Amino acid sequence: MPEISARDLRRLEALEDKLLRARDERKALAADRRELREAVAANARRARALEREVAATDAKLEAVLAENAALAARLEEAAADLEQFKAASLELREKLDGTVTELEGAREALTSAQGELGTLAKERDGLVESLKLANEQLAGKGITPVVPAKEVAKLVDNLVVEIGSGLPGMVVRDGELRLQVAFGKVGQQTGFVIPSAESPPEVRENLHQVAIRFDRTVELPGR
Numbered sequence: 178m179p180e181i182s183a184r185d186l187r188r189l190e191a192l193e194d195k196l197l198r199a200r201d202e203r204k205a206l207a208a209d210r211r212e213l214r215e216a217v218a219a220n221a222r223r224a225r226a227l228e229r230e231v232a233a234t235d236a237k238l239e240a241v242l243a244e245n246a247a248l249a250a251r252l253e254e255a256a257a258d259l260e261q262f263k264a265a266s267l268e269l270r271e272k273l274d275g276t277v278t279e280l281e282g283a284r285e286a287l288t289s290a291q292g293e294l295g296t297l298a299k300e301r302d303g304l305v306e307s308l309k310l311a312n313e314q315l316a317g318k319g320i321t322p323v324v325p326a327k328e329v330a331k332l333v334d335n336l337v338v339e340i341g342s343g344l345p346g347m348v349v350r351d352g353e354l355r356l357q358v359a360f361g362k363v364g365q366q367t368g369f370v371i372p373s374a375e376s377p378p379e380v381r382e383n384l385h386q387v388a389i390r391f392d393r394t395v396e397l398p399g400r
Contacts, residue, residue: 328368333389353390 353388355388
């Protein structure tokens with residue numbers, strides 16, 4: 178067996194050391210390679226998870242945008258409905274005001290009609306009373322008309338009014354009216370007998386003078 182020189186021995190030892198270091202480095206590189214592969218796989222999994230999260234976020238964002246669009250459309254419809262409601266309310270208010278005005282006019286007309294009805298009722302009662310008196314006189318074949326005191330009062334009142342209206346700028350305040358009348362009775366009705374040329378002698382010979390004084394210092398309502 179040939180002898181190994183000290184120089185070759187040193188070279189051999191150096192080679193062995195390099196082999197050992199290379200083997201250790203190879204093991205370290207293999208470990209690093211495994212770690213890198215695991216890191217790459219983990220990053221790939223994380224990337225896929227992030228992609229799924231991004232897709233879910235995009236879907237949620239699309240849903241939110243769609244809901245916002247629907248809400249905006251509903252808001253526009255609500256605004257349009259509110260404008261229509263305001264217009265309808267204004268129109269209804271105008272109609273209500275018109276109805277109130279018409280109601281006030283109808284109420285005033287009703288009040289006036291009731292007043293006129295009361296006046297007509299009084300006139301009707303007077304006419305009925307006069308008609309009744311006339312019928313009683315005709316039934317009794319009386320030829321001398323008997324005028325109730327109420328009718329005489331109306332005649333005197335109309336006379337005073339016509340005199341006052343015939344004197345522009347003047348007012349009839351005090352006066353006296355003297356009547357030559359007789360008194361008569363038809364049924365239960367007592368009244369004045371106004372004489373005329375056709376009145377019988379018993380009427381013309383039994384006349385009485387009636388003095389009626391009137392004072393109109395205060396205007397009556399409605400005059």
